[in-house]
Amino acid sequence: MIFLGSWIVPVLLSPFIGSFLGVVVTRSGTPDKILVGRSVCVLCGTALKIRDLVPIGSWILLRGRCRNCGQAIGRFPLVMELAALFVALWSASLFSDGLLWASCVLGWLLLALAATDLKYFLLPDFLTFPAIAAGLLVAWLIAPASLLPNTLAAAGGYMFVAGLRYLYRLLRRREGIGLGDAKLLAASGAWVSWYALPSVVLLGALTALAFALWNKRSGAVSLADRIPFGAFLALGTWIVWLYGPLAAG
Numbered sequence: 257m258i259f260l261g262s263w264i265v266p267v268l269l270s271p272f273i274g275s276f277l278g279v280v281v282t283r284s285g286t287p288d289k290i291l292v293g294r295s296v297c298v299l300c301g302t303a304l305k306i307r308d309l310v311p312i313g314s315w316i317l318l319r320g321r322c323r324n325c326g327q328a329i330g331r332f333p334l335v336m337e338l339a340a341l342f343v344a345l346w347s348a349s350l351f352s353d354g355l356l357w358a359s360c361v362l363g364w365l366l367l368a369l370a371a372t373d374l375k376y377f378l379l380p381d382f383l384t385f386p387a388i389a390a391g392l393l394v395a396w397l398i399a400p401a402s403l404l405p406n407t408l409a410a411a412g413g414y415m416f417v418a419g420l421r422y423l424y425r426l427l428r429r430r431e432g433i434g435l436g437d438a439k440l441l442a443a444s445g446a447w448v449s450w451y452a453l454p455s456v457v458l459l460g461a462l463t464a465l466a467f468a469l470w471n472k473r474s475g476a477v478s479l480a481d482r483i484p485f486g487a488f489l490a491l492g493t494w495i496v497w498l499y500g501p502l503a504a505g
């Protein structure tokens with residue numbers, strides 16, 4: 257009965273979600289414009305037709321160029337569509353039914369957050385707040401008794417980053433980490449609970465360090481280098497959600 261599996265709807269839907277998330281990320285500086293107005297070419301302003309909005313297919317058919325002005329629109333829309341599909345397939349390999357949907361919602365939110373952080377060093381409230389709320393809702397649906405510990409974990413995640421931020425400002429007299437990261441770690445707490453939060457932070461820190469070293473192969477890594485840490489917290493959250501905390505073995 258594999259063709260009637262619960263994976264089919266989220267997997268088929270995912271490229272469209274990815275396409276929408278691409279718009280969300282591109283317009284994250286002006287969130288009031290995300291749901292209004294037609295899809296337009298960001299280069300020439302021409303309204304896109306339905307046939308230009310087929311995820312993955314349109315991009316490949318037009319070779320990543322606008323049908324009207326012929327300018328390259330870049331790989332970003334395609335990357336978001338494929339990544340959203342990847343999130344759905346990865347979730348479907350581990351979960352089914354309600355848990356699969358929950359996993360997709362988390363993965364898609366984390367994907368959008370990671371993309372806004374990588375592109376603009378931004379973790380917008382309109383993504384972190386729904387991620388916190390969705391995590392608590394899912395915790396409550398899975399086991400009502402987990403609502404309280406997960407709420408405390410969300411508060412703890414926020415306070416941990418806010419505390420680090422305070423210490424950093426005290427010691428270095430400049431901004432080290434944003435409150436967006438605090439809200440993102442709050443979302444992590446809501447989804448994976450307190451006992452898994454250290455794994456999220458550790459995975460986030462290790463992958464961020466690897467990223468910094470990779471970027472700086474030629475020169476020395478400096479503490480002043482700006483790193484989209486939220487993208488790595490999002491990755492850590494995703495891995496821990498799928499496979500559980502590191503120490504639980």
Ligand SMILES: [Zn+2]
Nearest residue numbers: 297300322325
């Ligand atoms: Zn155009």
